[in-house]
Amino acid sequence: xxxxxxxxxxxxxxxxxxxxxxxxxxxxxxxxxxxxxxxxxxxxxxxxxxxxxxxxxxxxxxxxxxxxxxxxxxxxxxxxxxxxxxxxxxxxxxxxxxxxxxxxxxxxxxxxxxxxxxxxxxxxxxxxxxxxxxxxxxxxxxxxxxxxxxxxxxxxxxxxxxxxxxxxxxxxxxxxxxxxxxxxxxxxxxxxxxxxxxxxxxxxxxxxxxxxxxxxxxxxxxxxxxxxxxxxxxxxxxxxxxxxxxxxxxxxxxxxxxxxxxxxxxxxxx
Amino acid sequence: xxxxxxxxxxxxxxxxxxxxxxxxxxxxxxxxxxxxxxxxxxxxxxxxxxxxxxxxxxxxxxxxxxxxxxxxxxxxxxxxxxxxxxxxxxxxxxxxxxxxxxxxxxxxxxxxxxxxxxxxxxxxxxxxxxxxxxxxxxxxxxxxxxxxxxxxxxxxxxxxxxxxxxxxxxxxxxxxxxxxxxxxxxxxxxxxxxxxxxxxxxxxxxxxxxxxxxxxxxxxxxxxxxxxxxxxxxxxxxxxxxxxxxxxxxxxxxxxxxxxxxxxxxxxxxxxxxxxxxxxxxxxxxxxx
Amino acid sequence: xxxxxxxxxxxxxxxxxxxxxxxxxxxxxxxxxxxxxxxxxxxxxxxxxxxxxxxxxxxxxxxxxxxxxxxxxxxxxxxxxxxxxxxxxxxxxxxxxxxxxxxxxxxxxxxxxxxxxxxxxxxxxxxxxxxxxxxxxxxxxxxxxxxxxxxxxxxxxxxxxxxxxxxxxxxxxxxxxxxxxxxxxxxxxxxxxxxxxxxxxxxxxxxxxxxxxxxxxxxxxxxxxxxxxxxxxxxxxxxxxxxxxxxxxxxxxxxxxxxxxxxxxxxxxxxxxxxxxxxxxxxxxxxxxxxxxxxxxxxxxxxxxxxxxxxxxxxxxxxxxxxxxxxxxxxxxxxxxxxxxxxxxxxxxxxxxxxxxxxxxxxxxxxxxxxxxxxxxxxxxxxxxxxxxxxxxxxxxxxxxxxxxxxxxxxxxxxxxxxxxxxxxxx
Numbered sequence: 001x002x003x004x005x006x007x008x009x010x011x012x013x014x015x016x017x018x019x020x021x022x023x024x025x026x027x028x029x030x031x032x033x034x035x036x037x038x039x040x041x042x043x044x045x046x047x048x049x050x051x052x053x054x055x056x057x058x059x060x061x062x063x064x065x066x067x068x069x070x071x072x073x074x075x076x077x078x079x080x081x082x083x084x085x086x087x088x089x090x091x092x093x094x095x096x097x098x099x100x101x102x103x104x105x106x107x108x109x110x111x112x113x114x115x116x117x118x119x120x121x122x123x124x125x126x127x128x129x130x131x132x133x134x135x136x137x138x139x140x141x142x143x144x145x146x147x148x149x150x151x152x153x154x155x156x157x158x159x160x161x162x163x164x165x166x167x168x169x170x171x172x173x174x175x176x177x178x179x180x181x182x183x184x185x186x187x188x189x190x191x192x193x194x195x196x197x198x199x200x201x202x203x204x205x206x207x208x209x210x211x212x213x214x215x216x217x218x219x220x221x222x223x224x225x226x227x228x229x230x231x232x233x234x235x236x237x238x239x240x241x242x243x244x245x246x247x248x249x250x251x252x253x254x255x256x257x258x259x260x261x262x263x264x265x266x267x268x269x270x
Numbered sequence: 271x272x273x274x275x276x277x278x279x280x281x282x283x284x285x286x287x288x289x290x291x292x293x294x295x296x297x298x299x300x301x302x303x304x305x306x307x308x309x310x311x312x313x314x315x316x317x318x319x320x321x322x323x324x325x326x327x328x329x330x331x332x333x334x335x336x337x338x339x340x341x342x343x344x345x346x347x348x349x350x351x352x353x354x355x356x357x358x359x360x361x362x363x364x365x366x367x368x369x370x371x372x373x374x375x376x377x378x379x380x381x382x383x384x385x386x387x388x389x390x391x392x393x394x395x396x397x398x399x400x401x402x403x404x405x406x407x408x409x410x411x412x413x414x415x416x417x418x419x420x421x422x423x424x425x426x427x428x429x430x431x432x433x434x435x436x437x438x439x440x441x442x443x444x445x446x447x448x449x450x451x452x453x454x455x456x457x458x459x460x461x462x463x464x465x466x467x468x469x470x471x472x473x474x475x476x477x478x479x480x481x482x483x484x485x486x487x488x489x490x491x492x493x494x495x496x497x498x499x500x501x502x503x504x505x506x507x508x509x510x511x512x513x514x515x516x517x518x519x520x521x522x523x524x525x526x527x528x529x530x531x532x533x534x535x536x537x538x539x540x541x542x543x544x545x546x547x548x549x550x551x552x553x554x555x556x557x558x559x
Numbered sequence: 560x561x562x563x564x565x566x567x568x569x570x571x572x573x574x575x576x577x578x579x580x581x582x583x584x585x586x587x588x589x590x591x592x593x594x595x596x597x598x599x600x601x602x603x604x605x606x607x608x609x610x611x612x613x614x615x616x617x618x619x620x621x622x623x624x625x626x627x628x629x630x631x632x633x634x635x636x637x638x639x640x641x642x643x644x645x646x647x648x649x650x651x652x653x654x655x656x657x658x659x660x661x662x663x664x665x666x667x668x669x670x671x672x673x674x675x676x677x678x679x680x681x682x683x684x685x686x687x688x689x690x691x692x693x694x695x696x697x698x699x700x701x702x703x704x705x706x707x708x709x710x711x712x713x714x715x716x717x718x719x720x721x722x723x724x725x726x727x728x729x730x731x732x733x734x735x736x737x738x739x740x741x742x743x744x745x746x747x748x749x750x751x752x753x754x755x756x757x758x759x760x761x762x763x764x765x766x767x768x769x770x771x772x773x774x775x776x777x778x779x780x781x782x783x784x785x786x787x788x789x790x791x792x793x794x795x796x797x798x799x800x801x802x803x804x805x806x807x808x809x810x811x812x813x814x815x816x817x818x819x820x821x822x823x824x825x826x827x828x829x830x831x832x833x834x835x836x837x838x839x840x841x842x843x844x845x846x847x848x849x850x851x852x853x854x855x856x857x858x859x860x861x862x863x864x865x866x867x868x869x870x871x872x873x874x875x876x877x878x879x880x881x882x883x884x885x886x887x888x889x890x891x892x893x894x895x896x897x898x899x900x901x902x903x904x905x906x907x908x909x910x911x912x913x914x915x916x917x918x919x920x921x922x923x924x925x926x927x928x929x930x931x932x933x934x935x936x937x938x939x940x941x942x943x944x945x946x947x948x949x950x951x952x953x954x955x956x957x958x959x960x961x962x963x964x965x966x967x968x969x970x971x972x973x974x975x976x977x978x979x980x981x982x983x984x985x986x
Binding site: 014018019023024036099107139174189206 | 275279283370379392442483487490528538
Binding site for chain 3: 308309311394395396397411412413415416417418419420423503504506507508509519520523524525526
């Protein structure tokens with residue numbers, strides 16, 4: 001009985017939670033006149049996969065996908081590498097100004113995009129990085145960094161010191177202990193953080209819009225934004241692109257879940 | 271040499287932050303005390319004039335209030351829902367929880383721009399699916415406006431925000447829940463504790479670090495969240511859902527008055543710094559205890 | 560010996576490649592928005608431009624219309640940006656004043672080129688004796704009336720305010736018998752601040768009200784006639800309930816859905832309306848008529864001005880290839896190019912005298928009405944702050960008056976005060 005209640009709750013919640021996505025999915029197969037009719041319909045007569053195909057002809061989405069992959073992957077790797085060092089410092093060391101530095105790493109999140117964009121643009125332009133992958137990667141890495149540091153800080157805190165103290169007694173240096181003992185234990189946490197970082201870069205719209213210009217650098221969200229024009233929106237293709245480009249992060253989520261659960265259930269304390 | 275280790279570890283991250291944060295921050299401070307316009311560029315020093323203009327702007331107080339509500343309500347509700355769903359999924363009744371935990375993360379993954387439009391369609395007064403269901407069930411009149419009603423618009427954007435943010439909380443809670451040592455629950459069971467007591471005395475305390483991080487990040491992100499409100503209402507109707515990041519954009523890119531836009535950004539910044547500072551004191555205070 | 564040959568070969572190769580580079584000039588064109596046909600036409604036009612102008616290569620980039628101000632400001636304020644760009648014609652004042660756009664009248668052949676266009680349209684790109692763009696895509700706002708609804712009710716599309724108010728009232732009804740209104744006389748676009756202003760101002764203009772004085776020093780929309788215009792809408796909303804109540808959230812998608820979905824009888828739109836409506840409902844028929852005038856001004860029905868809007872193609876003042884950019888802009892906007900606006904659904908009207916007076920134009924549905932309206936139409940005043948004034952001052956106060964939060968007099972007076980302080984730089 002309890003099982004039936006649980007299962008039905010899960011299903012109802014799934015429907016409610018997925019409503020916007022389901023509506024987007026439904027729209028992605030419709031022909032343009034059938035979008036937003038009355039009464040609203042989940043399916044319509046002329047449904048097809050045309051929007052999914054047409055969108056690649058309307059804009060070079062294959063190029064945009066490559067760009068998004070490059071930018072998101074590089075930003076994730078860079079922010080994770082620099083971030084884990086910082087998180088390790090916060091978690092395992094006591095030092096003067098610790099609170100100050102923790103605060104500093106939250107600062108970049110505290111300025112609205114509109115006020116940061118012009119200085120960032122000027123900076124990248126001066127460095128010759130405007131409309132380049134490297135420029136956007138630099139910005140995304142910096143924007144993701146605080147988030148990565150704080151998350152990893154939390155995960156490192158969850159690993160008791162006894163574990164590496166044992167390693168230190170055995171003669172390892174701090175950094176070797178980090179590499180051989182802490183990182184493996186923190187792997188699920190690192191995996192989750194990597195996932196969120198990737199997603200943060202993948203879906204980022206505002207900086208990508210202003211800091212890229214040519215098709216060779218534009219990312220997917222910029223392409224999706226182009227569907228909305230002054231007097232026309234191509235709702236079906238826009239929905240198709242949204243659905244299609246949700247798939248890579250979702251796949252990553254699905255793949256990561258295994259390491260996630262495995263690592264956690266292995267336990268931290270020996 | 272050993273004393274320098276933590277600082278060395280921080281160095282790469284600090285470099286990034288300096289490059290991409292320090293420069294915009296300094297620019298904003300400079301712009302906020304000067305007369306800046308599109309026509310004349312960065313002009314003469316005018317002291318705190320931009321700040322007083324912002325404070326006297328009737329939209330400022332309204333946006334500030336809206337943003338506070340948006341950030342607090344949005345984050346707290348998202349945390350509650352995230353926790354509830356994490357608890358639900360943690361019951362592990364087989365395949366269905368695996369699939370569900372995957373499906374429940376979809377709001378986080380959907381492009382924010384498209385998510386905003388999807389919510390606009392759902393909430394559309396004459397053609398949206400929500401009103402279709404509600405009016406068919408006789409609960410509301412046909413054509414009841416949600417986004418066009420100044421009294422409900424803010425609530426709608428908060429709803430969309432909660433929808434977008436709860437998966438992050440849920441995944442964090444799931445990880446947190448799964449790392450609570452089983453022994454604690456077993457010990458409680460031996461003592462005859464009810465589910466209720468177990469939740470409040472074991473689960474919640476163990477989740478405190480997760481809750482802390484989620485609150486800080488959630489509130490800060492919501493304070494600067496531009497996309498959802500801009501796509502759904504543009505801050506309307508009649509500024510009923512105007513929030514600080516949208517207002518900064520109005521100053522900076524509609525009026526091209528970067529002086530005022532920077533002043534407002536700095537004010538938001540200072541507020542968030544103060545909040546975070548207090549928060550960190552509480553957090554690290556608890557650690558050393 | 561071999562060394563010398565190698566060096567010679569290397570040097571020649573370098574010289575050749577250098578030579579090649581200096582032959583081809585590359586210009587950047589940023590294209591903001593545009594209906595699908597326009598974007599297709601643009602790409603074809605670029606191809607034929609490169610064929611007829613060997614030595615100039617055009618790199619075109621599509622940009623998001625909704626973020627035009629952020630994108631342009633970021634680039635132009637740092638001295639970068641494209642060589643050619645299309646923006647609203649009323650950016651001429653702002654971008655001209657800021658020195659972002661190049662004054663096209665500096666080019667020697669401008670004195671011939673200017674005669675391609677309807678003079679009133681070219682004037683819209685002028686700011687303080689300089690012309691900052693070549694016209695494109697003209698718009699005149701008109702009233703669109705659902706044919707089926709009007710015919711069923713037996714009324715003709717309105718010409719005066721009384722007829723307009725009456726038509727809206729009669730066409731506001733409950734159509735499915737459940738006692739709740741589901742059809743309204745008029746829909747407004749409250750969810751898009753700029754769009755709302757563009758639909759209000761035609762009525763003000765038709766009533767002889769100026770937005771601003773001609774010397775741009777004084778706000779004038781709060782004149783008694785201006786208040787009367789706003790009061791018309793306030794009464795329609797609060798007394799007749801003939802304006803769709805959810806209008807504060809409507810952008811052009813929602814207004815289009817309302818019109819195509821038979822929820823409203825009238826809307827205020829421009830030349831895109833046929834394409835936009837038929838994309839959604841190919842069977843829908845409607846009347847397009849001039850925006851109504853006050854009752855006492857019926858004798859001026861044929862000459863009263865409506866609101867005009869326009870796109871213009873401009874050249875970046877800091878472009879390194881001014882002449883190439885000018886050639887490209889001329890090619891995009893010459894009489895031959897402009898005929899595409901007659902033949903195809905570009906969502907807007909042609910701008911050259913040749914195209915507008917062509918026999919083809921007379922035969923295309925709706926065009927004669929729009930062209931007639933265009934000849935008398937006036938744009939928004941060419942003030943550098945006009946964009947902000949229209950969308951952030953005029954719109955919110957008008958909306959408050961319509962829903963009843965303020966009286967029309969108070970609303971326009973307060974708006975005028977705010978606008979005046981913006982103009983005088985006190986803000």
